[in-house]
């Protein structure tokens with residue numbers, strides 16, 4: 555499985571530095587960088603200032619992410635979701651702009667009849683999505699993709715977002731925190747790191763309820779082919795755990811985008 559990343563520009567230092575995936579072995583991300591470069595953005599991390607003061611519908615479309623989810627304004631949706639395959643991470647990477655976990659091939663999530671392959675999990679500190687205006691200290695993105703409808707269309711993405719609040723130390727994070735390379739661009743093989751350990755005992759992915767909406771990648775080229783599933787159940791992690799990830803990746807959340815008549819269902 556090839557890694558791929560679409561972490562967001564850091565809010566605080568976005569104009570000066572920009573952010574993005576630095577993975578070398580990442581076809582979707584390389585394609586994204588190429589598109590961004592063609593559009594006048596700099597895949598190296600430097601960005602044109604107008605990227606951050608973009609006009610919706612002109613510089614980008616009207617389906618941008620992240621968004622602020624207002625829990626009392628959601629619609630009733632009907633979706634099916636089926637998780638298949640394992641959940642053991644094999645490698646942890648320090649990309650500088652995010653901490654990313656890689657997994658073996660064959661882990662899929664079926665959403666509304668479409669099968670998406672799980673590609674990677676990465677972290678944002680603080681959260682990109684807001685719920686009722688609340689920013690959480692951390693957000694995990696489980697990035698899935700499947701081929702687009704035609705050869706020249708972008709992949710269709712499914713991104714599962716897990717928000718994290720401060721609380722008890724999280725077992726899943728403890729399983730790999732010490733293995734994260736301190737040097738940007740480095741990776742380490744890991745063992746006995748399981749996604750299901752992020753949840754309290756007795757809870758797993760099948761228990762999760764989601765908000766769903768149509769959105770975009772949160773880093774250039776902001777491709778609008780993403781089905782977002784934002785978990786309603788917020789998990790806990792220790793303040794020191796969150797701080798360790800933030801020290802490695804910095805503040806890497808894109809600012810909130812307008813909904814423009816999009817509905818969020820649940």
Ligand SMILES: [Zn+2]
Pocket residue numbers: 560561562676677678695772
């Ligand atoms: Zn992300």
